[in-house]
Amino acid sequence: MPLEAVTSLVTFGSELLNNPRPIGSAVPSSRFLARRMASYLPRAPRGYVIELGAGTGAITAALLKRGIPPEQIIPVERSESMVRLLKRRFPFLKIALGDASELRTLLRTFLAKDNIEISHVVSSLPLRSLPENVVTNIIREVHAVLPKEGKLVQYTYNLSKTSHPCLSGFKRIRTTIVWANVPPARLDVFQKNGKSSG
C-alpha cells in the first residue's frame, strides 16, 4: 500500500476514534465513489466548487482528476489534522480550515472577497449522524451560497430514497447507488429551488 494511503488511513482512524460523530464513516471514500461524484460536475464549472468535509482528500483527488481547475476547488474541513494532511497532499490548493455551518463567513474571510461565484457544493458531510441543529445550519449556508439552480452533490449511506428533511429547499435531479464503497453509498445531485432551507 502506498505511504500516502497509509497516512490517510491512520489520520482518518485517529480522528474517528477521537470524534466519531462528525466523521460518520469507518474509512475514506473509495475511488469509485469519488470518481462518480466528480463525474457529476462539468470540467469547466462557472464558479468555485466548494468541497465540504474533505477529510483525507479522496473526493478532492477525484475533482482534480476530473480536470476541474485547482484554483476553483476550495476544500473545507473542520479537523486540523486532516487539513494538515490535505495541505501536504495538495500543496497547490487553498484549503479552508473551519466549520461548514459558518460557510458564508468562512469563505468571505478565507478568500478575502465579498462576492464569490459558487456553482457547485460537493459534500461528504455525514448529515445523518450530525446533530440536527448543525445540519440545519449547514444546509441553510449551502442554500445561501448557491445561485438559483446551483447544484449540491451529496452522498449518504442510507440507501433508501428518502432525502434528509433539511433538504426541502432542493430538488433531487439524479440519484445512483455506488456499491463499490465501504459501506455502499447513495449519491444524489440536488438542485436549489426557490424555497429557502432551514
Ligand SMILES: C[S@@+](CC[C@H](N)C(=O)[O-])C[C@H]1O[C@@H](n2cnc3c(N)ncnc32)[C@H](O)[C@@H]1O
Ligand atoms: C465521511 S468523512 C468524508 C471524508 C472524505 N471526503 C471522504 O469522502 O473520504 C466526513 C468529513 O467531514 C468533516 N466534517 C464533519 N463535520 C464538519 C463540519 N461541520 N464542517 C466541516 N467539516 C466537517 C469530518 O471531519 C470528516 O473529515
